[in-house]
Amino acid sequence: MKWNDKDWVSEDQEFLPKRRVDNKISWQMPHIIGSFYSNKMNRVVEYHSLNECLFFFLLELDSSTVRYYVQPINIGIQFFDDQGNTKGWSHVPDVLVFKNGFVPLLYQIKEKGGPTTTTFEKCNFHCENYTNARGWHYSVVYPKVLPKAVQANIKFLEGFIQKRRNADKWIPEIIARLSQLRTESIINLASDFSHRIDPLHILPIIYHLIATGVFSFNLNERITEYTEISCFPFHTQFSMLFHDEEVMK
Known part of the structure; x- marks a missing residue:
């Protein structure tokens, strides 16, 4: 798919960041947070880990990437507790990428070698279902595996x-x-x-x-x-x- 001719007005509104970058829920292992000015997006882009920063820099350098949106969507995740009650939370994937030659690409950015939790597996399952229903593609990416x-x-x-x-x-x-x-x-x-x-x-x-x-x-x-x-x-x-x-x- 070619994305160069879009005006991105609707996407700029629809995919505004859905969560604020901070360390409030990371007290045990604080993230390195920061921001930079994106020449591709013409706005300030925030990141909350070095993995995210590295991947966003890669998107900036990749000329086939036309547009990308950080924390773009909320994905509802429901489950049953031990008493059979319906519980749930909202998961926000890391970045949605529009890249020439590809359908929209949704990424979760992770540290390689980290623990694989049931929460992580549930998030992946629901992200894959979400993207499949829209004709998108979902991947987990490990930027710091790069040399x-x-x-x-x-x-x-x-x-x-x-x-x-x-x-x-x-x-x-x-x-x-x-x-x-x-x-x-x-x-x-x-x-x-x-x-x-x-x-x-x-x-x-x-x-x-x-x-x-x-x-x-x-x-x-x-x-x-x-x-x-x-x-x-x-x-x-x-x-x-x-x-x-x-x-x-």
Whole structure:
């Protein structure tokens, strides 16, 4: 499915966050909570774990992800207690993703190796029923299973998605130069413009071109200024992380 042409007005209202990010119910194991400005959503996005933060950064970098909504829906879960009385609670999954080529994707973000409780199993069961009834897909995702180098690259590059001031002046020349060279280290490419501008001003623009999928590099090696880059499209490398069987269950 293609999602680029939607205006998202109704979804922006329907999938507003259904719970507030805090530590009130996590007194035994407090979460790391925070927020960041989403260039993709044009709003502040909150997270309540490093797993969530990492996964949301990945969504920001994946060019095939058009839109995503955190804590998007309430799913009612009912059960019978020992006396046969109907009990229940409302479960809020972590994120709903609209990604080109896919039906809407609902994710629960978890820490790998954590205990599998009956509550967790009930939540999965009801989430799967909910998504199946709507033609969506449900998955549990374990972002911190990704290699440490990949995690570091995601965190680093997310900070360069936003285009720097005066970048438009240099981007065509930088792309043209790397197209001529075919492959080059980041620092050497920046130094090619040293007769006109301090290379330190070119480096953020190069990182921006990597973060937005224009330039590519070996995602499995931690990026430095000596990393070799090329003009082959990079966006598919981020998309492929969604299909890692260790990450997505």
